[in-house]
Amino acid sequence: MRLVTFRDGKGTRIGALDDAGKVLDLAAADGTLPQGMLALIAGGTAALDAARAAAARAPVAEGATLLAPIPRPAKNIFCVGKNYHEHAKEFANSGFDATAKEVVPEAPVVFSKPPTSVIGPGEPIPSFLDSSNSTDYEGEIAVVIGKGGRGISEADAYAHVFGYTIVNDVTARTLQHKHRQWILGKGIDGYCPMGPAIVTADAAGVPPKLSISTWVNGELRQRAPVEDLIFGIPTLIATISAAITLEPGDIIATGTPAGVGIGFSPPKFLKAGDRVRIEVPGIGVLENPVA
Known part of the structure; x- marks a missing residue:
């Protein structure tokens, strides 16, 4: 799976790229997922499994702009x-x-x-x-x-x-x-x-x-x-x-x-x-x- 951070009219959150490179809105499929990449990573296997499940049914985020996957790393x-x-x-x-x-x-x-x-x-x-x-x-x-x-x-x-x-x-x-x-x-x-x-x-x-x-x-x-x-x-x-x-x-x-x-x-x-x-x-x- 390819995970991204993106921004649209609804704010900034995590998504996934489909095979065509379109951004899938994971939060739209599962509102309990972490909104930020660092929180998703910290969530371990359970959070990653939930993100995979969400990607299978997530809609395309129209007008999404990709940011750095981790826009603000916790340290250098x-x-x-x-x-x-x-x-x-x-x-x-x-x-x-x-x-x-x-x-x-x-x-x-x-x-x-x-x-x-x-x-x-x-x-x-x-x-x-x-x-x-x-x-x-x-x-x-x-x-x-x-x-x-x-x-x-x-x-x-x-x-x-x-x-x-x-x-x-x-x-x-x-x-x-x-x-x-x-x-x-x-x-x-x-x-x-x-x-x-x-x-x-x-x-x-x-x-x-x-x-x-x-x-x-x-x-x-x-x-x-x-x-x-x-x-x-x-x-x-x-x-x-x-x-x-x-x-x-x-x-x-x-x-x-x-x-x-x-x-x-x-x-x-x-x-x-x-x-x-x-x-x-x-x-x-x-x-x-x-x-």
Whole structure:
């Protein structure tokens, strides 16, 4: 099942996408369902089963506008840097990595993006907030945590996954380089497009059979399967939860493949009027214009 958050004339609530991509109004079929995605995730198996049952009889929500599946995460989004081999190489060679001494990291490089960076499908990426004019794209598959915990083992990791979505880890490269710690370059308001849906873990498979592609203005820039990750999903969950308690609705962006703007010579930074399109079959398409 693909779950979404949408807005229409009746307000904001959760829905599901049918096979044609139309939004189904789950609340219209079952008024007892949680209205927000975080509450649905926290409701566990019972809430998800109820949502599935509601989707079977839910009407189409006419005039629905999709928002980020989790419009306001409860805490910062966990992100992982340099987690595809070829991207690690292109980043090391770009001159924008101010701290790395090794090309391929020995352990996951974890940073975060604040909730205020999240925007939904179709919303403009505000590159005008980047005074350095070095805004770049990073298409990523993101994990949404279902069952929380601390000290989660790799063997148990997939039991804690609610589903998967798409994130664009938009980055102001000059700020990323200047400040060493990446949060200022990556945490700008609107620099985390997310969506269009969360595909539930059972639909994605264990391990998930997902692949990601990114286009800028119709030009294919990135393409890779999730199997190409240096540190896989179980390792990321185990690594983060060893130090930080993961909670229902937490998001882990797993890293971006090669093909980002700084991988070109000269770099191909985003500019106003560009469009970034990221597709993961099974989840959908996340497309945003650049303002």
